[in-house]
Amino acid sequence: MCPDSPTRLERKRSRIVQAAHQLFVKQGYHGTSMRQIAHKSGMALGSLYNHFDGKEDVFHAVFMQYHPYHEVMPALMNARGGTVEELVRDAANRMVTALGSRPDWLNLMFIEIVEFKSAHTSQLFNQIFPDGLQIVQDFSHLGEGKLRDVPPAILVRSFLGLFFSYYITEIILGNNAPPEFNTNALDYMVDIYLHGILERE
Amino acid sequence: MCPDSPTRLERKRSRIVQAAHQLFVKQGYHGTSMRQIAHKSGMALGSLYNHFDGKEDVFHAVFMQYHPYHEVMPALMNARGGTVEELVRDAANRMVTALGSRPDWLNLMFIEIVEFKSAHTSQLFNQIFPDGLQIVQDFSHLGEGKLRDVPPAILVRSFLGLFFSYYITEIILGNNAPPEFNTNALDYMVDIYLHGILERE
DNA sequence: CCTACCGATCGGTAGG
């Protein structure tokens, strides 16, 4: 299923989205001008409006194209393990790899939340939901008899939340906090999650 | 230690900070103009500059005055319980009450991260750190012999992270996800954390 | 796809 080679028009659009993405995550949405996007994508200001209705439309395209689910969903679907513990650890490692390749992902989500009050999230959610449901079901099958009595949806929600927890506390504590707040922090936090969901033997 | 009754100057400054806070969390930093701040605080634009060096200086004051730690630290320090489990559940309940009274807190932190790359966080951290250390020590004393072998700093970090996890996944899933993602979600997530940190008997 | 602009508004500062 190779995509057809993109048309000239598609390539131009893509260059705008790429330039806008870099500027938005670095400067914020209101902190970025259409002139900057035009300059970075090597086009005239007026030309942007041949591809997009306006600035918000550009962000919408950036949000859909650069949302971390593009990396996260394959990572979760490829996670493997003979036991729940192995599967969760493998999934966590794949999440870290996936998100590590996209250091901008939090900024992108913050802009969507603060500047747009999550206006584009509903459309995205419907796009992702079928795959998300599949992951929930696979996980709850493997975990039968081994997991505590917690709804599968909550297991997935807290697994995803784990990475918000880790990355945001990292930003806040960061270089300010003593090293014991950071040393092996992700391993410990995944470990706490794992022991939290597994039935005691 | 009652504060002296504020001077006229202090009251004016406080009105500016209050108005700016409301506008920033609703519209974002770049989405709010000094003119709007002036209008909302009932002052002339030029007068703002008798109280602040500029717009960023206004945000700095907003961030310091409205940071959720003002509610969170007392909540954590007042948490009580005979066992670790009781203490954690009480602390979690107090956190929810504290953060529930400040529905703007996430937006404020997001602006600081996205627009200022956490430039003001270091100063705030130093201000909070002594109390934070006290909480860590109290917690690790009570937990001796009952907690798994996890550094106390990590326990505190993941406890704080729990609320980022909960509130951000709530924003993302929100009204889009089926109800099983939301029903009793916080209770379940606190429960997973608790079982994750307690030694198995 | 670009140049040349628009109505308005930006953050910040002038003199008094």
Next chain:
DNA sequence: CCTACCGATCGGTAGG
């Protein structure tokens, strides 16, 4: 002379 603050306007830039 000071402070606190005013109405008016500065040079540039916003989205379109």
